[in-house]
Amino acid sequence: MSNLVTSLLRSKNLGIGLSAKSVILLMGDIASDDGQGIWASKGTMARELETTERTVQRQISALESAGFIEEVGKRRHRNGFTVEYRICLSVVSSCPNAGGIPVADRHSTPDGVSPQPPTGCHPTD
Template sequence: MSWKVATLCSERRFGSPVRKQIIMYLADKASDDGSGIWCSKGTIARQTELGETTVKRAISEFLSEGVLVETGRRACMNGYTAIYRIDLDAVGLLEAICDPNMGTGSRVDGVRCGPGRGASPDGVPGPQRTPNNPKTIRKPPTRGQAREEEVVPELEKAWKAYPADRRRDQRTSLERMRQALSEISPDELIAAVRAYAVETEGFTRSKVSFSDNWLRDEKWRRHIDDLRRRKAETEAAAEKQLGQIAAWVKARHGMCKHLTKAQVVDAVERGLISRQEAHAAGVMR
C-alpha cells in the first residue's frame, strides 16, 4: 500500500464515484511510484462490490486516458493477470479537489504577533500566519486552467496530431514541443508526428513511445532528417527535369510537343530559357 499514491488520487477528481472507488482500490495496491498493481478485474469487483462489467469499463477508460498503464502480465490459475501502473504525472494533471474557503467566524487573527511573554526577556514575535494557513498555500491549477495556460495555437495542432492513446503529461509535452520549435517549423514537427504514428501503427502499448518520452528523446529528429532528404531529392529531380526541358526548347527537339504550358512558364521564370526561344520552339504563344 502507498499512502503517497492514495493521497494523490484522493485529492483529484475522476469524474464519478465509481471511477474514484476503483482508482482508490488500485492505489491501495500500488508502490510509491504507482507500479506493481496486479489484481484481476473479478477480484476488484468482489472487493468493491461493483459489477464486473463496470470494473472492466472503468479500467478500459483509465488505460485510454493514460491514467493507468499496463506494464506486463502475470500467470494465474485462469490464464494471466495484467500488471498495472498508475501514472502519477497524469493523475497530477487532473482537476484538484480544493477545500472551500470557509471562515472561522472571527475577524481577529488568532495568532499572536506581538512580543512573547515567556521566559525570554525580550520575547519572540509570533508569525503573521501559521505555516498551513490556506492563504499561504497556492492551490494547484485545475485541468482547464493548465490547458489554457499551456496550449497556444502553434502547439495545439502539433499536440492533437499525436495519437490520442499515446498522449501523456500535456504540460511537459508542450514545453518540449516549444523547445523543438526553436530548431524546426510547426509543419515539420506535425509531419514527424504523423510519420511516427504511421510507422508504429498496430504496435502494442509497450512498443511505442508516449508523447513526453518521444519528445524528451528527440525521436522526431530521424523523421525530420528523412523528410528534408526526400524534399531535397524531389527538388533536385524537379530542377534536373527543368534543365532537360530547357535543353529541348533550345534545340527545338521533337519532345517539345509534349511539354505543358506550366513547365514552359516555370523554365522561363527561372531564367533557363527566354521567351523568344520558347516562341521559336512553338511552345509559347
C-alpha cells in the same frame, strides 16, 4: 500498499466519475509508491468494491483511455493470467486539486499548529 498514491488520487479532481474514481483509488491502494505493481484480478476488485466484474472492466478501460493508467504486462497464475497496471502519476499530478483542505493539512489548524488532542468530554457538558 501506497498511502502516497492514494493521498495523491484523493487530492485531485480527475473528472472521471464515482465508479472510475473508486477503481483507481483501489488500484492506488494496491500500488507501490511509484504507482506500479497493480495486478489484482478484476474479479477481486469487483468483490472489494461490491460491484460487477464488467463494471470494473469498463472503468479500467475508461481510465486507460483517459491516460490515468496503463497496462505494463501480464502475470500468470493457475487460472490463466492477470493484467498488471501502473498509475501514471505525472498525469494524475497535473489534474486540478479537488476543493477543500489538502490531504496533508486536514489535521492541522490554519496557523500550522496541530489541534489539541480530544479531551473525551462533550463540548456541551
